[in-house]
Amino acid sequence: MKNLSIFLFACLFATFALVSCGEKEDVTPTPTVSLYERLGGIAAISAVVDQFLANVVGDNVINARFAPTVADPFRTQLLRNNLIDQICAGAGGPCQYKGKTMLEAHTGMQITEAEFNALVGDLVAALNQFNVPQKEKDELLAILGPMKSDIVGQ
Amino acid sequence: MRFFRFSIAVFALVCLAGWFLLRQPYSPTQELQAVSYTAFNVVVPDSIAGFSLAQAARGWEGVTASTFNPASGLLVVSHTAKITERDLLGHLQILSSKPVSKKNFPEPVGAKCPVPQAALANLPNWLLGTGIIMGLTFVLLSIAQKKSHTLELSA
Numbered sequence: 001m002k003n004l005s006i007f008l009f010a011c012l013f014a015t016f017a018l019v020s021c022g023e024k025e026d027v028t029p030t031p032t033v034s035l036y037e038r039l040g041g042i043a044a045i046s047a048v049v050d051q052f053l054a055n056v057v058g059d060n061v062i063n064a065r066f067a068p069t070v071a072d073p074f075r076t077q078l079l080r081n082n083l084i085d086q087i088c089a090g091a092g093g094p095c096q097y098k099g100k101t102m103l104e105a106h107t108g109m110q111i112t113e114a115e116f117n118a119l120v121g122d123l124v125a126a127l128n129q130f131n132v133p134q135k136e137k138d139e140l141l142a143i144l145g146p147m148k149s150d151i152v153g154q
Numbered sequence: 155m156r157f158f159r160f161s162i163a164v165f166a167l168v169c170l171a172g173w174f175l176l177r178q179p180y181s182p183t184q185e186l187q188a189v190s191y192t193a194f195n196v197v198v199p200d201s202i203a204g205f206s207l208a209q210a211a212r213g214w215e216g217v218t219a220s221t222f223n224p225a226s227g228l229l230v231v232s233h234t235a236k237i238t239e240r241d242l243l244g245h246l247q248i249l250s251s252k253p254v255s256k257k258n259f260p261e262p263v264g265a266k267c268p269v270p271q272a273a274l275a276n277l278p279n280w281l282l283g284t285g286i287i288m289g290l291t292f293v294l295l296s297i298a299q300k301k302s303h304t305l306e307l308s309a
Binding site for chain 1: 178179180182184186189191193218219220221223225226229230231232260261271272275
C-alpha cells in the first residue's frame with residue numbers, strides 16, 4: 001500500500017513536472033514589435049515621407065502630377081499628413097487615415113504603370129537614404145503594394 | 155425673449171450636431187509642424203556636386219529633407235516656416251558658384267472651388283466654437299431671465 005502511494009505520488013510529480021515544462025515553453029514571450037515601432041515611430045515615418053515627397057517633386061516623370069499640390073500649401077500639408085497617416089496606420093501605429101480611398105483619389109487620373117513605378121522608386125530611394133533594413137522595407141512595400149490596382153489605369 | 159432663447163438653443167444644437175458629424179478622429183500627425191516643398195533649378199558641373207548641395211541643405215535649421223535629381227537638375231528642399239524660400243535661395247547661391255532659381259510649378263487650370271480648402275477643413279472647429287458660445291449664451295440668458303423673474307416676484 002505504501003509502495004503504491006509512493007508510485008502514485010511519483011507519477012503525479014512526473015505529470016506535474018512534464019506539464020509545467022510544457023507550459024514553460026508555451027509561456028516564453030515572443031517579442032511582437034510592430035512595424036511602426038521598428039520603423040522608429042511617427043518622427044521617423046514623417047522624415048521618410050518628407051524625403052519621399054521631395055524625391056517626387058524632383059522627379060520629372062511624375063512631378064507634373066503633383067504640381068498643383070505643391071503650389072498650394074494646404075494641399076501639400078493634406079497630402080503629406082495623409083501619407084504619414086496611411087503608412088503609420090498600415091504599420092500598426094496609432095494614426096487614423098482620414099483621406100479618400102485609393103480608388104476614389106485616383107479615379108480619372110489615368111496613372112500609368114511607369115508613373116507608379118517611378119513613385120515606388122522614389123519611396124525606395126527615401127527608405128534607402130534612412131537605411132531602413134530590408135525586412136522592414138519589404139513589409140512596408142507589401143502593405144502599399146496591393147493599392148496598385150486601385151491607382152494604375154483608373 | 156423666449157423665442158430668442160429658443161432660437162439660440164436650436165442654433166447651438168445644430169452647430170454641435172454638425173461638429174459631431176464632421177469631426178475627424180485624432181491622429182498624431184496633427185501635432186507635426188507644417189512643411190513646404192520648394193524646388194530650385196541648379197546648374198552643377200556633375201551630379202556629385204548636386205548631391206553635395208542637397209547634403210549641405212539637410213544640415214540647415216528648418217530643413218526636414220532635401221534631394222537632388224540629376225535627370226531634372228532640380229534640388230528640392232522640404233522645410234518648415236523656420237527657414238524661408240528666400241533664405242534657402244541665398245544659402246544655395248552662396249554654396250553654388252552658378253545662379254540658382256526657384257522652379258515655379260504651373261497653377262492648376264480650370265474651375266476652382268470658390269471656398270478655400272483650409273476654411274472647409276476648419277469648419278468642424280468653427281461649428282464647435284460657435285456651438286459652445288451659443289450654448290453659454292443660452293445658459294446666461296436663462297439665468298438672467300430667472301433672476302429678473304425672482305426679483306419681480308419679490309417686488
